[in-house]
Amino acid sequence: MAEPRTLGWGILTDQSAEQFERTASGFTIVARRSGQTPVAAPFRKTAATALVDDGIGYVPKHPTADAIFNRGLAAVLLVLTSPIFAMIWIAQRVSSSYPAIYKGDRLGLHGEVFQILKFRTLTLSAAQATSGKTLPKRTQLETSFGSYLRKSRLDELPQLLNILRGDMVFFGPRPIRIELMPLYQAQVDDLDVRFTVRPGLMGLSQALMPHSASKRVRGRLVARACRRPVRYLPLVAFIARVGGHVFRRGVAGIFETIRQTGSPVAQHTFLRGGFMSPRSATVTMESGRIAALVGISDEVVQFVSTLPPETGQHRLTLSRKLRSGRVVKIDIDTEVQFNAPLGPGRSGIVSYARIGALTTTQQYRLDRYFLDQTVLPT
Known part of the structure; x- marks a missing residue:
């Protein structure tokens, strides 16, 4: 039997980071838990690791061509989505007295600070409540329209402007809030590698894992992708798939809100x-x-x-x-x-x-x- 070849990191539902290897019988988990003997078990390769192992990473082969691709696509999408921008802007202004756009400091390429743009989903007091941590559940910090925007992911749409001005790209690790760096440093190995590429509007861990996946597990996937080159044809297909799903989720959210009006769900x-x-x-x-x-x-x-x-x-x-x-x-x-x-x-x-x-x-x-x-x- 050929010597097993390490392919990458798999994700188990118990949140532990597990190294998997290819053998003659398929994929197996080799557990690396502290104080335990490694144990092999059957494993299905995850969608995230499949994409990375197929060579879809975050590293641009030609920086100039990559910049043209990202900024050109952002410009086209800004024109195509301008009606959505206008509708969300109007809805924000009607439903809330807060500014429609949120600007927040994030760490980008080489750890440089830039201002990320989002449609506002939280009240102005949220900054103090979320200082040094992620947003707590059910704190009533969301604006009346913000819950829909966060659920549909349409709050991220203004980041097309971040891509247009070169702060971000379409596909890369999500940018980190400065206040959360101590949390990431304590939980994520090989953190520095994510700052060797520009942060992205979308990333593998964000697209394919829930927030309950540990930062350590998500960080391993990010670090692996930060060492793999971008492949543009699969990337365009991935962007189209994500964009299409976000649009469908946004439309479905509107109809769901209408459908639930007057239902027992709305009463509690x-x-x-x-x-x-x-x-x-x-x-x-x-x-x-x-x-x-x-x-x-x-x-x-x-x-x-x-x-x-x-x-x-x-x-x-x-x-x-x-x-x-x-x-x-x-x-x-x-x-x-x-x-x-x-x-x-x-x-x-x-x-x-x-x-x-x-x-x-x-x-x-x-x-x-x-x-x-x-x-x-x-």
């Missing part, structure tokens, strides 16, 4: 914050009865069944069939708080259950497969 404020309605998802109760999963956040599960479960503690199994045909499942502990009829002309009972404490693995799987907290869908 504790359902705010990342509430999703995943397709092809079910809930299996301890009794074996199967219900339709119609809404979920990182705190609440909403499902519809013919017979209501008793209020109190329940172990639920969430299942979802992905586009690939693969079915993912998560067992979670919940507390069913109340049941209510669906309403006039509708049969069935809608139940609301609050999710209990989650393990790191459960949180990762919930974020990735049920809350769709990746830019690209699972």
Whole structure:
């Protein structure tokens, strides 16, 4: 048998960084946990590592040609998206008295500071609340229109101007807030390599991993991509895929807001914050009865069944069939708080259950497969 060849870093749902190698039988994990003997196990190559191992990286082969490509594409997209810019600007001004554009300091190429541009999604007091840390959940710091912009990712659209003026490129590591550098230095190995390339509007870790993936795991993928050259044809396809999904998510968000008007979801404020309605998802109760999963956040599960479960503690199994045909499942502990009829002309009972404490693995799987907290869908 040929000597195994190290290809890169795989991502396991338990958040640990695991080195995988190609053998005659396929991919295997070689665990590197402290104080443990390495253990081999079957492993599916992730979408992120597949892209990097196919040679799609962040390093430009010809800096001048790369600048022409990025700035030229940004100029074209600015013209094409100008109606969207105008609509968001008007909506921002109507819904809030705050400035429509946010400017924040970020670290770019060689650690130089530049001002990133975004459509404002947070109140002016958010800077103090998020100093030295990421945005806490449900702090009510989002503006009335900001929640939609963050969920749809349309708040990033003004960064086309950052690309046009040379601060950023389309494909690269996301720029880091200066205040978060101590956090990154404590958790991410080989951090300096990300400053050898320009930061990007989109990156592999941002597009394919939820925020619950550890900074260490995301950092390993970033470091690997920062050593690989850009390949433009696959890059254009990747940009088109991301852009198309962001546009569809934005349109779907508008229709979802209209659809939920007057629904039980809209009547309960504790359902705010990342509430999703995943397709092809079910809930299996301890009794074996199967219900339709119609809404979920990182705190609440909403499902519809013919017979209501008793209020109190329940172990639920969430299942979802992905586009690939693969079915993912998560067992979670919940507390069913109340049941209510669906309403006039509708049969069935809608139940609301609050999710209990989650393990790191459960949180990762919930974020990735049920809350769709990746830019690209699972």
